[in-house]
Amino acid sequence: xxxxxxxxxxxxxxxxxxxxxxxxxxxxxxxxxxxxxxxxxxxxxxxxxxxxxxxxxxxxxxxxxxxxxxxxxxxxxxxxxxxxxxxxxxxxxxxxxxxxxxxxxxxxxxxxxxxxxxxxxxxxxxxxxxxxxxxxxxxxxxxxxxxxxxxxxxxxxxxxxxxxxxxxxxxxxxxxxxxxxxxxxxxxxxxxxxxxxxxxxxxxxxxxxxxxxxxxxxxxxxxxxxxxxxxxxxxxxxxxxxxxxxxxxxxxxxxxxxxxxxxxxxxxxxxxxxxxxxxxxxxxxxxxxxxxxxxxxxxxxxxxxxxxxxxxxxxxxxxxxxxxxxxxxxxxxxxxxxxxxxxxxxxx
Amino acid sequence: xxxxxxxxxxxxxxxxxxxxxxxxxxxxxxxxxxxxxxxxxxxxxxxxxxxxxxxxxxxxxxxxxxxxxxxxxxxxxxxxxxxxxxxxxxxxxxxxxxxxxxxxxxxxxxxxxxxxxxxxxxxxxxxxxxxxxxxxxxxxxxxxxxxxxxxxxxxxxxxxxxxxxxxxxxxxxxxxxxxxxxxxxxxxxxxxxxxxxxxxxxxxxxxxxxxxxxxxxxxxxxxxxxxxxxxxxxxxxxxxxxxxxxxxxxxxxxxxxxxxxxxxxxxxxxxxxxxxxxxxxxxxxxxxxxxxxxxxxxxxxxxxxxxxxxxxxxxxxxxxxxxxxxxxxxxxxxxxxxxxxxxxxxxx
Numbered sequence: 001x002x003x004x005x006x007x008x009x010x011x012x013x014x015x016x017x018x019x020x021x022x023x024x025x026x027x028x029x030x031x032x033x034x035x036x037x038x039x040x041x042x043x044x045x046x047x048x049x050x051x052x053x054x055x056x057x058x059x060x061x062x063x064x065x066x067x068x069x070x071x072x073x074x075x076x077x078x079x080x081x082x083x084x085x086x087x088x089x090x091x092x093x094x095x096x097x098x099x100x101x102x103x104x105x106x107x108x109x110x111x112x113x114x115x116x117x118x119x120x121x122x123x124x125x126x127x128x129x130x131x132x133x134x135x136x137x138x139x140x141x142x143x144x145x146x147x148x149x150x151x152x153x154x155x156x157x158x159x160x161x162x163x164x165x166x167x168x169x170x171x172x173x174x175x176x177x178x179x180x181x182x183x184x185x186x187x188x189x190x191x192x193x194x195x196x197x198x199x200x201x202x203x204x205x206x207x208x209x210x211x212x213x214x215x216x217x218x219x220x221x222x223x224x225x226x227x228x229x230x231x232x233x234x235x236x237x238x239x240x241x242x243x244x245x246x247x248x249x250x251x252x253x254x255x256x257x258x259x260x261x262x263x264x265x266x267x268x269x270x271x272x273x274x275x276x277x278x279x280x281x282x283x284x285x286x287x288x289x290x291x292x293x294x295x296x297x298x299x300x301x302x303x304x305x306x307x308x309x310x311x312x313x314x315x316x317x318x319x320x321x322x323x324x325x326x327x328x329x330x331x332x333x334x335x336x337x338x339x340x341x342x343x344x345x346x347x348x
Numbered sequence: 349x350x351x352x353x354x355x356x357x358x359x360x361x362x363x364x365x366x367x368x369x370x371x372x373x374x375x376x377x378x379x380x381x382x383x384x385x386x387x388x389x390x391x392x393x394x395x396x397x398x399x400x401x402x403x404x405x406x407x408x409x410x411x412x413x414x415x416x417x418x419x420x421x422x423x424x425x426x427x428x429x430x431x432x433x434x435x436x437x438x439x440x441x442x443x444x445x446x447x448x449x450x451x452x453x454x455x456x457x458x459x460x461x462x463x464x465x466x467x468x469x470x471x472x473x474x475x476x477x478x479x480x481x482x483x484x485x486x487x488x489x490x491x492x493x494x495x496x497x498x499x500x501x502x503x504x505x506x507x508x509x510x511x512x513x514x515x516x517x518x519x520x521x522x523x524x525x526x527x528x529x530x531x532x533x534x535x536x537x538x539x540x541x542x543x544x545x546x547x548x549x550x551x552x553x554x555x556x557x558x559x560x561x562x563x564x565x566x567x568x569x570x571x572x573x574x575x576x577x578x579x580x581x582x583x584x585x586x587x588x589x590x591x592x593x594x595x596x597x598x599x600x601x602x603x604x605x606x607x608x609x610x611x612x613x614x615x616x617x618x619x620x621x622x623x624x625x626x627x628x629x630x631x632x633x634x635x636x637x638x639x640x641x642x643x644x645x646x647x648x649x650x651x652x653x654x655x656x657x658x659x660x661x662x663x664x665x666x667x668x669x670x671x672x673x674x675x676x677x678x679x680x681x682x683x684x685x686x687x688x689x690x691x692x693x694x695x696x
Contacts, residue, residue: 072536137601148533151541185496185586188420193499193583219590223598232587235541238533239584240591242567247595250571253485254630255603258623265623272616275606282602 004034005323007316008090008099011041012068013106014305014312018042021105021303022049024312026056031313032320033059038099040065040086065089069110071305078110079117087111091118094298101299101319105312108302112149112293119298122328124335127153128295129161130234130302131168133288134244138225143169143178145231147291148238155198158182158231162203163338164294165229166211167331172321177212178228183236184216191216195233208341210334219243248283286311290318294331299323352382353671355664356438356447359389360416361454362653362660366390369453369651370397372660374404376668379661381407383668386447388413388434413437417458419653426458427465435459439466442646449647449667453660456650460497460641467646470676472683475501476643477509478582478650479516481636482592486573491517491526493579495639496586503546506530506579510551511686512642513577514559515679520669525560526576531584532564539564543581556689558682567591596631634659638666642679647671 009025011018018041029035036059039046043064050057065086069078082088087106093099095118104111112128121128131145145165150157162180169178182200184192189200196216203213217227219240232240259269269276281287285304289311293300299322303315357373359366366389377383384407387394391412398405413434417426430436435454441447443466452459460476469476479493493513498505510528517526530548532540537548544564551561565575567588580588607617617624629635633652637659641648647670651663670676 074538137598151533183587185499185583185590190422219587219592220594220597222591222594224594235533236584236587239531239567239580239588242533243570243588243591244567244595246568246570246572247592248599249568250485251596251599251627251631254627255624258627259620261623261626265620268616268618268620268623270616271619272607272613275609275613275616276603278609279599279602279606283599 004036005101005320006036006038006099007319008038008093008102009040010087010090010102010104010106011039011046012065012086013104014303014307015105018045018049020307020309020312022046022053022056023309024307025060025316026053027309027313028316028320029056029059032317035059035316035320037061038063038090038093040089041068042066063089069107071107073107073110075109075113078107079113082114082118088114091115091300094300095119100323101301103301103303103315103319105303105305105307108148111300111302115293115296115300119296119300121295122297122332122335124339125160125164125295127157127160128293129164130291131165131294132241132291133172134222134241135282135288136223136225140173140225140228141288142222142225142227143173143229144222144237144241145294146234146237147241148234149293150234152235153195153233155195155202158195158199158233159202159206160295160335161231162211162213162229163209163334164331165231166209167334168292168294168327169228170210171325171327171330173228175228177210179214180211180229180231181214181217181227183230183232183240184218187216187218206338206341209338245285252283287314290315292318292322297328299328352384353449353668354384354386354447355667356386356441356450357388358435358438358450358452358454359387359394360413360434361452362651362655363453366393366397368655368657368660370394370401370404371657372655373408373664374401375657375661376664377404377407380665380668383407383664385409386411386438386441388437389416390414411437417455419455421455421458423457423461426455427461430462430466436462439463439648442648443467448671449649451649451651451663451667453651453653453655456496459648459650463641463644463646463648467644467648469643470645470680470683472687473508473512473643475505475508476641477512478639479513479642480589480639481520482570482589483630483636484571484573488521488573488576489636490570490573490575491521491577492570492585492589493642494582494585495589496582497641498582500583501543501581503543503550506543506547506581507550507554508643508683509579510559510561510577511557511682512679513579514557515682516640516642516675517576518558519673519675519678521576523576525558527560527562528577528579529562529565529575531578531580531588532566535564535566554686554689557686593633600631635662638663640666640670645676647676
């Protein structure tokens with residue numbers, strides 16, 4: 001694999017458009033000077049952002065597009081404008097082999113629909129899933145999927161997510177045989193939907209896969225660090241992810257209020273500040289920005305719409321790491337293994 | 349309504365059985381001396397706990413039961429033992445009019461199944477839902493349901509939950525026309541499952557109900573305080589509730605670690621302690637213990653299995669407040685209103 005990942009950037013997605021996207025890519029470039037960028041969007045706006053970033057400008061090629069996908073645009077409508085929008089063209093760059101990964105902070109549903117149409121799902125995958133790393137109490141992050149690409153999932157989808165999430169964990173977390181759990185509302189075998197029970201039965205049988213299936217887990221265990229991959233449908237996954245984000249902000253808001261409540265606690269805050277800053281770094285969603293669509297014949301990374309340059313830089317880092325680790329090929333190999341065994345079983 | 353609520357307690361449910369249940373009830377009694385208790389379970393164990401609690405003993409009647417429901421017992425099996433178990437007998441006390449509410453910290457699925465069989469759902473309600481109060485950044489809590497009673501829900505179930513949750517909010521939060529939102533993975537009308545979209549359409553039409561339907565909300569908004577009632581299916585509700593609990597613990601664990609990381613931060617902690625204790629009180633799940641099964645012809649309150657005496661006391665307080673506020677009648681009136689209008693619509 002070429003050590004110079006080429007990232008196609010949709011500069012018009014996200015809350016601030018080119019402002020955060022260009023500054024974030026430049027930030028990533030400073031740490032990883034081999035990166036190359038194709039930047040899609042309004043060339044004047046992009047050019048203005050690049051003005052004081054000579055290294056970034058040298059590493060980038062701007063492709064002007066007059067149109068972009070709106071945050072509220074229906075995916076069914078967005079896909080008709082794939083060829084003329086910054087989002088669609090960034091994805092097409094991956095399809096045409098001009099870029100190794102596409103990055104967007106725009107409309108998730110449109111990004112998913114366009115990516116699926118342009119890149120197609122891998123053999124053996126019915127639906128792609130959105131995966132991201134979540135912080136835990138231990139030094140190791142957790143891979144969680146699906147985070148919102150598929151509102152409803154059947155047992156086969158969940159099993160495919162487990163295979164893809166494990167390949168992702170082996171690549172980014174360096175765990176040989178990731179421990180995989182299904183998110184449920186209890187840990188007993190009889191708990192949950194029929195889809196979950198069936199997926200658990202299938203995963204229990206699939207001992208030839210490079211993963212250890214370890215049953216169900218619950219929402220309050222996510223940050224405990226006792227699992228590498230948590231698999232769920234996109235509805236529950238999105239609810240869990242956003243509830244975790246909201247609760248972390250809730251607690252830190254209460255904390256801020258507590259520290260401000262008296263002169264004494266203000267003094268205590270001043271003393272504890274260096275230690276509390278570590279907590280802030282650990283909880284900052286920008287440090288975990290960059291969710292990957294797994295299961296496509298090409299890499300597409302979703303940046304949070306509200307990500308700041310640091311967050312965008314992290315998403316670029318995720319994209320570059322996926323490219324260098326050849327994640328698409330690795331997932332493909334695991335899927336081949338899975339299908340070969342499943343086929344043998346059927347034949348037996 | 350009699351101002352002396354009689355609470356039937358399943359003393360054998362929960363992690364410590366009678367230890368937390370009796371101490372918790374005694375704690376509630378100290379603040380509300382009119383309470384009366386019927387305590388079901390092993391009379392020796394209960395008697396031992398009552399030994400040094402003369403006021404609690406005077407307010408209680410022990411009913412010996414040799415059997416209890418195991419935490420892992422299937423609901424279908426549990427209901428066959430309703431007449432001989434502490435959980436089943438506590439519920440039957442409500443059915444027979446001997447108690448005004450039942451309280452258990454045991455197996456939620458069994459409690460739900462037994463309560464539904466003994467008390468039956470109210471006219472117009474297909475399924476009961478588990479509702480609880482959640483803390484927010486404002487002074488007012490939030491009512492959320494369903495928290496795990498129903499794994500899958502259709503649009504009609506969700507509308508019924510909205511009606512029940514609003515009656516609950518009017519009673520406990522004193523809001524005349526509670527603001528109601530449906531939990532979803534986006535706020536745009538096209539987001540989410542068909543059930544959610546249909547429920548939203550029905551609630552938008554139902555302007556004669558004493559509630560203000562305000563569309564969808566997401567997991568990261570739950571603690572913002574901009575809604576009185578959040579309605580969801582039991583699967584997502586349970587995932588959200590537990591993820592919120594887990595994340596709050598995660599952040600406070602990180603905080604504890606940060607404060608211990610240096611002598612300087614330890615000194616800062618010592619100074620800030622009084623302020624931080626307020627945060628602890630706000631986040632302690634025991635202060636929000638006591639989830640109510642709404643939609644039954646009788647009151648059943650679920651205490652968290654791991655609740656301490658303070659938590660159990662809070663659940664007793666919730667039960668007593670529901671009894672005094674005659675919540676079952678209020679929900680019934682709202683449901684009559686809803687059905688009368690729905691019927692007129694059909695006839696039109």
